[in-house]
Amino acid sequence: MDTLLEENVAGGAHTSLIVKRGQSLRITDLRGGANVSVMLLNAQEKSERLNLPDTLKCQHTAKITAGHCLYSDMGRVLAAVVADTCGWHDTLCGVSNAEEVQQKYGVGRYQELRNAFYRNGTDNLLVEMGKWGLGLPDLLMTLNLFSRVDVTDEGTLSFVADNSTAGDYVELYAPMNTLVILTAVQHPLDPHPEYAPKPIKLTLSAADASVAELCRTSCDENVRGFINTERFFL
Template identity: 70%
Template sequence: MTTFAYPLFAEERLPGGAHSSFVLKRGQLLRLTDLEGGANVSLTLLNALEKTERLNLPDSLKCQHTAKLTAGHCLYSDMGRVLAAITADTTGWNDSFGGLLNAEEVQHKYGTGRYQELRNGFYRNGTDNLLVELGKWGLGLSDLTMTLNLFSRVDAHADATLHFVPGHSRAGDYVELYAPMDTLVVLTALQHPMDPNPRYAPKPVQLSFMHAQPEVAEACRQSRPENQRGFFNTERLYA
Protein backbone atom coordinates (compact mmCIF):
# COMPACT_ATOMS: atom_id res chain seq x y z
CA MET A 1 0.00 0.00 0.00
CA THR A 2 1.34 3.41 -0.97
CA THR A 3 1.91 5.85 1.87
CA PHE A 4 1.86 9.62 1.55
CA ALA A 5 3.38 12.29 3.78
CA TYR A 6 0.42 14.63 3.21
CA PRO A 7 -3.38 14.17 3.10
CA LEU A 8 -4.47 12.50 -0.13
CA PHE A 9 -7.71 13.90 -1.58
CA ALA A 10 -7.91 12.35 -5.07
CA GLU A 11 -6.33 9.70 -7.30
CA GLU A 12 -6.61 8.94 -10.99
CA ARG A 13 -5.09 6.29 -13.22
CA LEU A 14 -4.02 7.74 -16.56
CA PRO A 15 -3.84 4.95 -19.16
CA GLY A 16 -1.00 4.82 -21.66
CA GLY A 17 -1.83 7.12 -24.54
CA ALA A 18 -4.32 9.18 -22.52
CA HIS A 19 -4.21 12.87 -21.71
CA SER A 20 -5.53 15.15 -18.97
CA SER A 21 -5.46 18.72 -17.69
CA PHE A 22 -6.33 20.33 -14.37
CA VAL A 23 -5.50 23.21 -12.09
CA LEU A 24 -3.06 22.25 -9.35
CA LYS A 25 -4.01 24.86 -6.80
CA ARG A 26 -1.57 26.77 -4.64
CA GLY A 27 -0.47 24.50 -1.80
CA GLN A 28 -1.32 21.24 -3.57
CA LEU A 29 1.10 18.44 -4.34
CA LEU A 30 0.88 16.06 -7.30
CA ARG A 31 2.62 12.70 -7.30
CA LEU A 32 3.00 10.95 -10.68
CA THR A 33 3.85 7.25 -10.37
CA ASP A 34 5.17 4.97 -13.11
CA LEU A 35 2.99 1.87 -12.66
CA GLU A 36 4.78 -0.61 -14.94
CA GLY A 37 8.19 0.86 -15.67
CA GLY A 38 9.27 2.66 -18.83
CA ALA A 39 6.64 5.39 -18.61
CA ASN A 40 6.96 8.87 -20.07
CA VAL A 41 4.75 11.83 -19.23
CA SER A 42 5.00 14.90 -21.45
CA LEU A 43 3.66 18.00 -19.74
CA THR A 44 3.47 21.74 -19.95
CA LEU A 45 2.51 24.27 -17.28
CA LEU A 46 0.76 27.64 -17.35
CA ASN A 47 -0.40 30.25 -14.85
CA ALA A 48 -4.03 29.20 -14.33
CA LEU A 49 -5.14 32.80 -13.79
CA GLU A 50 -3.12 34.39 -16.61
CA LYS A 51 -2.51 31.80 -19.29
CA THR A 52 -0.13 33.93 -21.33
CA GLU A 53 2.39 33.10 -18.59
CA ARG A 54 3.79 29.65 -19.25
CA LEU A 55 6.61 27.20 -18.71
CA ASN A 56 10.07 28.38 -19.80
CA LEU A 57 12.50 25.45 -19.85
CA PRO A 58 15.61 27.37 -21.00
CA ASP A 59 15.26 29.73 -18.03
CA SER A 60 14.57 26.79 -15.71
CA LEU A 61 17.83 25.15 -16.77
CA LYS A 62 19.93 28.29 -17.05
CA CYS A 63 19.12 29.85 -13.69
CA GLN A 64 19.69 26.54 -11.87
CA HIS A 65 22.89 25.70 -13.80
CA THR A 66 21.71 22.25 -14.83
CA ALA A 67 20.96 20.20 -17.95
CA LYS A 68 18.54 17.92 -16.12
CA LEU A 69 15.59 18.56 -13.83
CA THR A 70 15.05 16.55 -10.67
CA ALA A 71 14.28 16.93 -6.95
CA GLY A 72 15.35 20.32 -5.63
CA HIS A 73 14.72 22.10 -8.93
CA CYS A 74 11.99 24.55 -9.90
CA LEU A 75 9.99 24.86 -13.11
CA TYR A 76 9.94 28.53 -14.03
CA SER A 77 7.51 30.60 -16.02
CA ASP A 78 8.57 33.22 -18.55
CA MET A 79 7.82 35.81 -15.84
CA GLY A 80 10.41 34.44 -13.41
CA ARG A 81 7.84 32.77 -11.16
CA VAL A 82 7.78 29.16 -9.96
CA LEU A 83 4.97 27.23 -11.62
CA ALA A 84 5.99 24.06 -9.78
CA ALA A 85 8.78 22.74 -7.59
CA ILE A 86 10.07 19.19 -7.94
CA THR A 87 10.03 18.06 -4.33
CA ALA A 88 10.72 14.36 -4.91
CA ASP A 89 12.02 12.29 -7.81
CA THR A 90 13.11 8.67 -7.48
CA THR A 91 14.45 8.58 -11.06
CA GLY A 92 16.95 11.42 -10.57
CA TRP A 93 16.54 12.83 -14.09
CA ASN A 94 13.74 14.27 -16.25
CA ASP A 95 14.30 15.26 -19.86
CA SER A 96 13.78 18.81 -21.11
CA PHE A 97 15.17 18.32 -24.64
CA GLY A 98 13.04 15.69 -26.39
CA GLY A 99 9.74 17.45 -27.00
CA LEU A 100 6.79 15.67 -28.63
CA LEU A 101 5.88 13.59 -31.66
CA ASN A 102 3.14 14.76 -34.04
CA ALA A 103 0.76 12.51 -36.03
CA GLU A 104 3.02 12.23 -39.08
CA GLU A 105 6.03 11.30 -36.96
CA VAL A 106 4.04 8.69 -35.02
CA GLN A 107 2.91 7.06 -38.27
CA HIS A 108 6.45 7.07 -39.61
CA LYS A 109 7.83 5.53 -36.42
CA TYR A 110 5.10 3.04 -35.47
CA GLY A 111 3.06 2.53 -38.62
CA THR A 112 -0.66 3.07 -39.15
CA GLY A 113 -2.86 2.64 -36.09
CA ARG A 114 -6.28 4.02 -36.96
CA TYR A 115 -9.35 4.33 -34.75
CA GLN A 116 -11.41 2.49 -37.38
CA GLU A 117 -9.49 -0.74 -36.70
CA LEU A 118 -8.13 -0.28 -33.18
CA ARG A 119 -10.89 1.78 -31.54
CA ASN A 120 -9.54 3.22 -28.26
CA GLY A 121 -6.21 1.53 -28.88
CA PHE A 122 -5.46 3.76 -31.88
CA TYR A 123 -2.06 5.43 -32.07
CA ARG A 124 -2.12 8.82 -30.43
CA ASN A 125 0.51 11.55 -30.63
CA GLY A 126 1.70 14.09 -28.10
CA THR A 127 0.96 17.21 -30.11
CA ASP A 128 -2.70 16.37 -30.71
CA ASN A 129 -3.20 15.07 -27.17
CA LEU A 130 -1.96 18.29 -25.60
CA LEU A 131 -3.89 20.41 -28.08
CA VAL A 132 -7.11 18.62 -27.10
CA GLU A 133 -6.47 19.53 -23.48
CA LEU A 134 -5.38 23.09 -24.22
CA GLY A 135 -8.57 23.57 -26.21
CA LYS A 136 -10.61 22.91 -23.08
CA TRP A 137 -9.09 26.07 -21.60
CA GLY A 138 -9.53 28.28 -24.67
CA LEU A 139 -5.94 27.74 -25.85
CA GLY A 140 -4.47 26.48 -29.12
CA LEU A 141 -1.38 25.65 -31.13
CA SER A 142 0.38 28.95 -30.42
CA ASP A 143 0.12 28.14 -26.69
CA LEU A 144 1.91 24.78 -27.03
CA THR A 145 5.46 25.95 -26.57
CA MET A 146 7.66 23.83 -24.28
CA THR A 147 7.19 20.37 -22.78
CA LEU A 148 9.04 18.47 -20.08
CA ASN A 149 9.31 14.67 -20.28
CA LEU A 150 9.02 13.12 -16.83
CA PHE A 151 10.55 9.67 -16.18
CA SER A 152 12.84 9.94 -19.23
CA ARG A 153 16.57 10.58 -19.49
CA VAL A 154 18.49 11.92 -22.48
CA ASP A 155 22.27 12.25 -22.21
CA ALA A 156 24.46 14.64 -24.17
CA HIS A 157 27.63 12.89 -25.31
CA ALA A 158 31.02 14.42 -26.00
CA ASP A 159 30.37 14.38 -29.76
CA ALA A 160 27.38 16.75 -29.19
CA THR A 161 24.78 14.05 -29.88
CA LEU A 162 21.79 13.26 -27.66
CA HIS A 163 21.09 9.70 -26.55
CA PHE A 164 17.94 8.27 -24.95
CA VAL A 165 18.58 6.03 -21.91
CA PRO A 166 16.26 2.97 -22.02
CA GLY A 167 14.95 1.54 -18.75
CA HIS A 168 15.54 4.75 -16.84
CA SER A 169 12.26 4.60 -14.90
CA ARG A 170 11.10 1.45 -13.14
CA ALA A 171 7.76 0.36 -11.78
CA GLY A 172 6.99 2.36 -8.65
CA ASP A 173 9.22 5.32 -9.48
CA TYR A 174 7.54 8.67 -8.88
CA VAL A 175 7.93 12.41 -9.28
CA GLU A 176 6.24 14.97 -7.02
CA LEU A 177 5.35 18.51 -8.08
CA TYR A 178 4.36 21.17 -5.55
CA ALA A 179 2.41 24.22 -6.74
CA PRO A 180 3.32 27.54 -5.04
CA MET A 181 0.75 29.20 -7.32
CA ASP A 182 -2.43 28.13 -9.15
CA THR A 183 -0.90 26.17 -12.02
CA LEU A 184 -2.62 24.70 -15.05
CA VAL A 185 -1.09 21.29 -15.73
CA VAL A 186 -1.52 19.78 -19.20
CA LEU A 187 -0.08 16.30 -19.74
CA THR A 188 -0.14 13.09 -21.74
CA ALA A 189 1.26 9.60 -21.09
CA LEU A 190 3.04 8.74 -24.35
CA GLN A 191 6.41 7.34 -25.31
CA HIS A 192 9.36 9.69 -25.52
CA PRO A 193 10.14 10.76 -29.11
CA MET A 194 13.65 9.25 -28.84
CA ASP A 195 12.52 5.94 -27.32
CA PRO A 196 14.04 3.28 -29.64
CA ASN A 197 11.17 0.81 -29.08
CA PRO A 198 9.69 0.31 -32.59
CA ARG A 199 6.31 -0.70 -31.12
CA TYR A 200 3.65 1.77 -29.98
CA ALA A 201 3.32 0.87 -26.30
CA PRO A 202 2.74 3.86 -23.98
CA LYS A 203 2.66 3.04 -20.27
CA PRO A 204 0.11 4.11 -17.62
CA VAL A 205 0.79 6.39 -14.68
CA GLN A 206 -1.01 7.14 -11.42
CA LEU A 207 -1.88 10.70 -10.47
CA SER A 208 -2.17 11.32 -6.71
CA PHE A 209 -3.28 14.69 -5.36
CA MET A 210 -2.42 15.94 -1.86
CA HIS A 211 -2.77 19.01 0.30
CA ALA A 212 0.71 20.04 1.44
CA GLN A 213 2.50 22.68 3.49
CA PRO A 214 4.92 25.15 1.87
CA GLU A 215 7.78 23.54 3.78
CA VAL A 216 7.66 20.59 1.37
CA ALA A 217 9.38 22.83 -1.19
CA GLU A 218 11.87 24.43 1.20
CA ALA A 219 14.81 22.46 -0.22
CA CYS A 220 13.91 23.78 -3.68
CA ARG A 221 13.68 27.33 -2.39
CA GLN A 222 17.01 27.20 -0.55
CA SER A 223 18.97 25.31 -3.20
CA ARG A 224 19.97 28.48 -5.04
CA PRO A 225 19.64 32.27 -4.63
CA GLU A 226 17.80 32.26 -7.97
CA ASN A 227 15.15 29.97 -6.54
CA GLN A 228 14.73 32.19 -3.49
CA ARG A 229 13.97 35.08 -5.85
CA GLY A 230 11.63 32.88 -7.90
CA PHE A 231 9.57 32.00 -4.85
CA PHE A 232 9.56 35.65 -3.78
CA ASN A 233 8.27 36.68 -7.20
CA THR A 234 5.56 34.01 -6.95
CA GLU A 235 4.44 34.95 -3.45
CA ARG A 236 3.98 38.60 -4.50
CA LEU A 237 0.98 37.43 -6.53
CA TYR A 238 -0.78 36.52 -3.29
CA ALA A 239 0.50 39.27 -1.00
Protein backbone atom coordinates in the same frame (compact mmCIF):
# COMPACT_ATOMS: atom_id res chain seq x y z
CA MET B 1 -0.86 14.99 3.45
CA ASP B 2 -4.56 14.72 2.68
CA THR B 3 -5.31 13.03 -0.65
CA LEU B 4 -7.80 15.04 -2.70
CA LEU B 5 -7.80 13.07 -5.95
CA GLU B 6 -6.33 9.83 -7.22
CA GLU B 7 -6.73 8.57 -10.77
CA ASN B 8 -4.95 6.47 -13.37
CA VAL B 9 -4.12 7.73 -16.84
CA ALA B 10 -3.90 4.99 -19.46
CA GLY B 11 -0.91 4.74 -21.77
CA GLY B 12 -1.54 7.03 -24.73
CA ALA B 13 -4.16 9.09 -22.86
CA HIS B 14 -4.13 12.71 -21.74
CA THR B 15 -5.60 14.85 -18.99
CA SER B 16 -5.34 18.25 -17.33
CA LEU B 17 -6.04 19.81 -13.95
CA ILE B 18 -5.32 22.84 -11.82
CA VAL B 19 -2.96 22.19 -8.93
CA LYS B 20 -3.88 24.96 -6.52
CA ARG B 21 -1.43 26.90 -4.41
CA GLY B 22 -0.44 24.72 -1.48
CA GLN B 23 -1.21 21.43 -3.22
CA SER B 24 1.12 18.80 -4.61
CA LEU B 25 0.77 16.43 -7.53
CA ARG B 26 2.51 13.07 -7.46
CA ILE B 27 2.94 11.34 -10.83
CA THR B 28 3.76 7.63 -10.59
CA ASP B 29 5.11 5.32 -13.28
CA LEU B 30 2.97 2.21 -12.74
CA ARG B 31 4.85 -0.31 -14.91
CA GLY B 32 8.24 1.23 -15.62
CA GLY B 33 9.40 2.86 -18.82
CA ALA B 34 6.72 5.55 -18.86
CA ASN B 35 7.08 8.97 -20.42
CA VAL B 36 4.85 11.88 -19.46
CA SER B 37 5.00 15.05 -21.55
CA VAL B 38 3.95 17.98 -19.36
CA MET B 39 2.99 21.61 -19.96
CA LEU B 40 2.62 24.10 -17.08
CA LEU B 41 0.80 27.44 -17.11
CA ASN B 42 -0.37 30.04 -14.62
CA ALA B 43 -4.02 29.05 -14.18
CA GLN B 44 -5.03 32.67 -13.50
CA GLU B 45 -3.14 34.19 -16.42
CA LYS B 46 -2.53 31.58 -19.09
CA SER B 47 -0.14 33.75 -21.09
CA GLU B 48 2.40 32.93 -18.36
CA ARG B 49 3.93 29.55 -19.21
CA LEU B 50 6.74 27.15 -18.38
CA ASN B 51 10.09 28.40 -19.66
CA LEU B 52 12.55 25.52 -19.71
CA PRO B 53 15.59 27.49 -20.94
CA ASP B 54 15.26 29.90 -18.00
CA THR B 55 14.57 26.97 -15.66
CA LEU B 56 17.82 25.29 -16.66
CA LYS B 57 19.94 28.42 -16.93
CA CYS B 58 19.16 29.86 -13.52
CA GLN B 59 19.76 26.52 -11.76
CA HIS B 60 22.83 25.54 -13.82
CA THR B 61 21.45 22.18 -14.88
CA ALA B 62 20.38 20.30 -18.03
CA LYS B 63 18.04 17.89 -16.26
CA ILE B 64 15.24 18.15 -13.72
CA THR B 65 15.16 16.28 -10.42
CA ALA B 66 14.38 16.84 -6.73
CA GLY B 67 15.41 20.26 -5.48
CA HIS B 68 14.75 22.00 -8.79
CA CYS B 69 12.06 24.56 -9.58
CA LEU B 70 10.10 24.89 -12.81
CA TYR B 71 10.02 28.56 -13.82
CA SER B 72 7.58 30.58 -15.85
CA ASP B 73 8.59 33.22 -18.38
CA MET B 74 7.84 35.80 -15.65
CA GLY B 75 10.46 34.44 -13.28
CA ARG B 76 7.91 32.82 -10.98
CA VAL B 77 7.86 29.23 -9.75
CA LEU B 78 5.07 27.23 -11.36
CA ALA B 79 6.09 24.06 -9.53
CA ALA B 80 8.83 22.78 -7.27
CA VAL B 81 10.14 19.22 -7.56
CA VAL B 82 9.95 18.15 -3.92
CA ALA B 83 10.45 14.40 -4.42
CA ASP B 84 11.84 12.23 -7.18
CA THR B 85 12.75 8.54 -7.12
CA CYS B 86 13.72 8.49 -10.79
CA GLY B 87 16.50 11.06 -10.71
CA TRP B 88 16.46 12.44 -14.27
CA HIS B 89 13.75 14.04 -16.40
CA ASP B 90 14.32 15.19 -19.98
CA THR B 91 14.12 18.89 -20.83
CA LEU B 92 15.44 18.80 -24.39
CA CYS B 93 13.40 16.70 -26.79
CA GLY B 94 9.83 17.94 -26.84
CA VAL B 95 6.88 15.81 -27.86
CA SER B 96 5.93 13.54 -30.78
CA ASN B 97 3.61 14.46 -33.64
CA ALA B 98 1.34 12.37 -35.90
CA GLU B 99 3.85 12.05 -38.74
CA GLU B 100 6.61 10.84 -36.43
CA VAL B 101 4.36 8.24 -34.80
CA GLN B 102 3.22 6.88 -38.16
CA GLN B 103 6.76 6.68 -39.50
CA LYS B 104 7.95 4.91 -36.39
CA TYR B 105 5.08 2.55 -35.58
CA GLY B 106 3.03 2.36 -38.78
CA VAL B 107 -0.61 3.17 -39.36
CA GLY B 108 -2.80 2.69 -36.30
CA ARG B 109 -6.20 4.16 -37.14
CA TYR B 110 -9.27 4.37 -34.96
CA GLN B 111 -11.31 2.69 -37.72
CA GLU B 112 -9.45 -0.58 -37.19
CA LEU B 113 -8.12 -0.33 -33.62
CA ARG B 114 -10.88 1.69 -31.92
CA ASN B 115 -9.61 3.04 -28.57
CA ALA B 116 -6.24 1.34 -29.08
CA PHE B 117 -5.44 3.63 -32.03
CA TYR B 118 -2.01 5.25 -32.12
CA ARG B 119 -1.92 8.63 -30.45
CA ASN B 120 0.76 11.31 -30.52
CA GLY B 121 1.79 13.91 -27.99
CA THR B 122 1.05 17.02 -30.03
CA ASP B 123 -2.56 16.11 -30.80
CA ASN B 124 -3.16 14.87 -27.27
CA LEU B 125 -1.94 18.13 -25.76
CA LEU B 126 -4.03 20.17 -28.20
CA VAL B 127 -7.17 18.26 -27.18
CA GLU B 128 -6.57 19.11 -23.52
CA MET B 129 -5.57 22.69 -24.29
CA GLY B 130 -8.87 23.23 -26.08
CA LYS B 131 -10.69 22.58 -22.82
CA TRP B 132 -9.01 25.67 -21.37
CA GLY B 133 -9.50 27.98 -24.36
CA LEU B 134 -6.01 27.35 -25.74
CA GLY B 135 -4.98 26.37 -29.27
CA LEU B 136 -2.05 25.65 -31.55
CA PRO B 137 -0.36 29.06 -31.03
CA ASP B 138 -0.29 28.24 -27.30
CA LEU B 139 1.52 24.91 -27.70
CA LEU B 140 4.83 25.27 -25.89
CA MET B 141 7.86 23.36 -24.74
CA THR B 142 7.24 20.23 -22.69
CA LEU B 143 9.04 18.52 -19.86
CA ASN B 144 9.37 14.75 -20.37
CA LEU B 145 9.02 13.08 -16.98
CA PHE B 146 10.69 9.70 -16.38
CA SER B 147 12.85 9.93 -19.53
CA ARG B 148 16.59 10.52 -19.72
CA VAL B 149 18.45 11.77 -22.78
CA ASP B 150 22.23 12.16 -22.72
CA VAL B 151 24.16 14.53 -24.97
CA THR B 152 27.60 13.64 -26.33
CA ASP B 153 30.42 16.15 -26.76
CA GLU B 154 29.48 16.24 -30.46
CA GLY B 155 25.88 17.19 -29.62
CA THR B 156 24.30 13.79 -30.38
CA LEU B 157 21.19 12.97 -28.35
CA SER B 158 21.05 9.47 -26.85
CA PHE B 159 17.93 8.00 -25.21
CA VAL B 160 18.72 6.05 -22.03
CA ALA B 161 16.56 2.93 -21.68
CA ASP B 162 15.16 1.77 -18.32
CA ASN B 163 15.59 5.17 -16.67
CA SER B 164 12.36 4.65 -14.75
CA THR B 165 11.12 1.49 -13.05
CA ALA B 166 7.69 0.46 -11.80
CA GLY B 167 6.69 2.57 -8.82
CA ASP B 168 9.01 5.48 -9.51
CA TYR B 169 7.39 8.86 -8.91
CA VAL B 170 7.99 12.58 -9.09
CA GLU B 171 6.12 15.03 -6.88
CA LEU B 172 5.42 18.65 -7.84
CA TYR B 173 4.45 21.24 -5.23
CA ALA B 174 2.54 24.28 -6.52
CA PRO B 175 3.36 27.64 -4.89
CA MET B 176 0.82 29.21 -7.27
CA ASN B 177 -2.33 28.01 -9.03
CA THR B 178 -0.79 25.96 -11.82
CA LEU B 179 -2.55 24.46 -14.80
CA VAL B 180 -0.98 21.08 -15.59
CA ILE B 181 -1.59 19.59 -19.04
CA LEU B 182 -0.05 16.18 -19.69
CA THR B 183 -0.07 13.12 -21.90
CA ALA B 184 1.36 9.65 -21.27
CA VAL B 185 2.93 8.94 -24.67
CA GLN B 186 6.27 7.44 -25.66
CA HIS B 187 9.28 9.73 -25.83
CA PRO B 188 10.15 10.87 -29.37
CA LEU B 189 13.57 9.17 -29.12
CA ASP B 190 12.33 5.94 -27.52
CA PRO B 191 13.84 3.19 -29.72
CA HIS B 192 11.17 0.61 -28.84
CA PRO B 193 9.85 -0.66 -32.21
CA GLU B 194 6.23 -1.02 -31.08
CA TYR B 195 3.62 1.52 -30.03
CA ALA B 196 3.35 0.77 -26.32
CA PRO B 197 2.85 3.86 -24.09
CA LYS B 198 2.75 3.12 -20.37
CA PRO B 199 0.10 4.08 -17.78
CA ILE B 200 0.65 6.46 -14.89
CA LYS B 201 -1.14 7.42 -11.68
CA LEU B 202 -1.90 10.94 -10.49
CA THR B 203 -2.28 11.75 -6.80
CA LEU B 204 -3.32 15.26 -5.81
CA SER B 205 -2.86 16.19 -2.16
CA ALA B 206 -2.96 19.13 0.20
CA ALA B 207 0.56 19.96 1.34
CA ASP B 208 2.43 22.25 3.70
CA ALA B 209 4.67 24.88 2.13
CA SER B 210 7.60 23.49 4.10
CA VAL B 211 7.83 20.53 1.68
CA ALA B 212 9.30 22.94 -0.88
CA GLU B 213 12.03 24.27 1.41
CA LEU B 214 14.62 22.01 -0.27
CA CYS B 215 13.83 23.67 -3.59
CA ARG B 216 13.52 27.22 -2.29
CA THR B 217 16.93 27.17 -0.62
CA SER B 218 18.86 25.09 -3.17
CA CYS B 219 20.26 28.23 -4.84
CA ASP B 220 19.97 32.01 -4.61
CA GLU B 221 17.93 32.14 -7.83
CA ASN B 222 15.25 29.93 -6.29
CA VAL B 223 15.01 32.17 -3.24
CA ARG B 224 14.27 35.06 -5.59
CA GLY B 225 11.89 32.93 -7.66
CA PHE B 226 9.76 32.13 -4.62
CA ILE B 227 9.74 35.80 -3.60
CA ASN B 228 8.51 36.73 -7.10
CA THR B 229 5.80 34.11 -6.78
CA GLU B 230 4.67 35.29 -3.36
CA ARG B 231 4.44 38.90 -4.62
CA PHE B 232 1.88 37.72 -7.20
CA PHE B 233 -0.54 36.99 -4.33
CA LEU B 234 -0.04 40.18 -2.29
